[in-house]
Amino acid sequence: MRKVQAPRGTFDVLPDDADAREAVEREARRVLEGAGYRRIETPTFEATELFARGVGEATDIVRKEMFTFEDQGGRSMTLRPEGTAPVCRAYVEHGMHKLAQPVRLWYLSSFYRHEAPQAGRYRQFWQVGAEAIGSDDPAVDAETVVLLADLLDALNTHGVRLRISSLGTPETRAAYREELQAHLRAHEDDLPRDVRDRIDLNPLRAFDSAEAAPVMREAPKLLDRLTPEDAEHFAEVRRLLEAADVPHEVDPTLVRGLDYYTRTVFEFESTELGAQSGVGGGGRYDRLVELIGGPATPGCGWAAGVERILLAADRPPVAPPPVDLYVAFTDDAQRAAALKLAGEARRAGLRAQMELAGRSLKGQFKQADRVGARFVAVLGGGDTELKDMESGEQRTVAGESVVREVLRGRGIG
Ligand code: AMP
Numbered sequence: 260m261r262k263v264q265a266p267r268g269t270f271d272v273l274p275d276d277a278d279a280r281e282a283v284e285r286e287a288r289r290v291l292e293g294a295g296y297r298r299i300e301t302p303t304f305e306a307t308e309l310f311a312r313g314v315g316e317a318t319d320i321v322r323k324e325m326f327t328f329e330d331q332g333g334r335s336m337t338l339r340p341e342g343t344a345p346v347c348r349a350y351v352e353h354g355m356h357k358l359a360q361p362v363r364l365w366y367l368s369s370f371y372r373h374e375a376p377q378a379g380r381y382r383q384f385w386q387v388g389a390e391a392i393g394s395d396d397p398a399v400d401a402e403t404v405v406l407l408a409d410l411l412d413a414l415n416t417h418g419v420r421l422r423i424s425s426l427g428t429p430e431t432r433a434a435y436r437e438e439l440q441a442h443l444r445a446h447e448d449d450l451p452r453d454v455r456d457r458i459d460l461n462p463l464r465a466f467d468s469a470e471a472a473p474v475m476r477e478a479p480k481l482l483d484r485l486t487p488e489d490a491e492h493f494a495e496v497r498r499l500l501e502a503a504d505v506p507h508e509v510d511p512t513l514v515r516g517l518d519y520y521t522r523t524v525f526e527f528e529s530t531e532l533g534a535q536s537g538v539g540g541g542g543r544y545d546r547l548v549e550l551i552g553g554p555a556t557p558g559c560g561w562a563a564g565v566e567r568i569l570l571a572a573d574r575p576p577v578a579p580p581p582v583d584l585y586v587a588f589t590d591d592a593q594r595a596a597a598l599k600l601a602g603e604a605r606r607a608g609l610r611a612q613m614e615l616a617g618r619s620l621k622g623q624f625k626q627a628d629r630v631g632a633r634f635v636a637v638l639g640g641g642d643t644e645l646k647d648m649e650s651g652e653q654r655t656v657a658g659e660s661v662v663r664e665v666l667r668g669r670g671i672g
Contacts, residue, residue: 315518539563
């Protein structure tokens with residue numbers, strides 16, 4: 260029969276990959292919980308409306324990348340393409356505005372986007388993300404950036420570069436948008452088709468197009484159109500980043516693919532990643548909570564791709580943890596005793612494996628060697644033979660003292 264395969268753009272996390280991913284989770288927890296963030300997990304799917312309203316109808320994500328389905332009750336549902344809108348929904352739904360602000364939350368979850376798969380771009384991928392909701396203080400923007408810089412650093416992510424900009428308020432952006440549209444229309448002949456097609460719907464995305472670069476160099480920049488308050492906010496974020504020794508580059512062409520951003524936006528890239536160079540990014544979203552039906556509440560946060568971090572990071576080969584005890588036995592009558600001994604050893608804090616494949620005694624020693632077992636206990640009905648695989652020494656010990664002997668041998672007992 261034809262083999263059933265994983266869907267295109269998805270991947271299996273195999274045991275050899277799991278350790279490195281756990282390191283990302285461990286470091287994320289250490290960095291973020293150290294700064295007062297607490298873990299949140301939201302559902303894998305949400306009402307489609309959350310993303311349509313939150314992320315924005317005109318964005319690529321909502322227009323063509325969502326996995327949307329109808330549930331049995333005829334309601335439109337979508338596999339989450341990003342984490343900020345769901346976290347804001349949870350903030351509103353659980354009345355978190357009553358807590359001390361800003362409420363700081365982090366997540367490590369899977370996300371789904373129907374994109375053309377390539378290295379570093381998948382249809383199911385994982386993001387670690389952090390959101391600080393309830394304060395418009397520029398220190399929030401700066402601190403979130405510092406936290407992502409620290410996380411990437413702790414994970415040895417190579418070739419990292421930080422770009423930062425400000426998008427101002429939606430009102431400033433609306434006026435600027437018209438100005439930009441006029442510029443794009445004036446140069447329509449020099450623009451690639453996909454940019455031309457988006458002049459009405461999403462003109463800011465033209466900054467993402469390499470082919471449009473010559474036209475965009477001459478384009479008016481949103482950064483030059485900020486209100487004095489927004490310009491001051493951005494200047495303070497930059498001052499704080501400088502004080503914190505976070506190197507960054509102001510890039511007025513930086514636009515992000517989600518509509519909810521206001522004021523600060525930033526993106527970390529790595530030179531190790533080729534075409535899909537974004538490691539993580541985020542910014543401020545002062546209107547999002549309101550857009551999804553909550554009280555006016557500012558917020559700021561980021562998300563970083565776990566797979567991209569791992570692609571750009573040093574990954575020392577991780578040896579599986581050593582096995583303390585391998586329980587071998589000479590005939591099947593000893594199987595139950597082996598199961599019992601392995602269980603006792605584990606409950607005492609040892610890593611113990613038992614023979615599970617009916618190997619000969621020689622084969623069992625070979626297997627014990629393969630898994631790097633320090634001790635092998637051979638059950639033969641009477642007393643147990645306990646072999647120290649490091650020294651080669653073998654002794655006969657009473658069944659009930661095997662665990663104690665191994666604990667002592669491992670320096671635990
Ligand atoms: P975004 O939510 O688009 O700002 O993405 C944040 C980060 O998630 C990016 O910098 C990437 O590291 C990662 N990411 C986004 N889309 C994908 C994808 N399709 N496959 C793998 N990682 C992704």
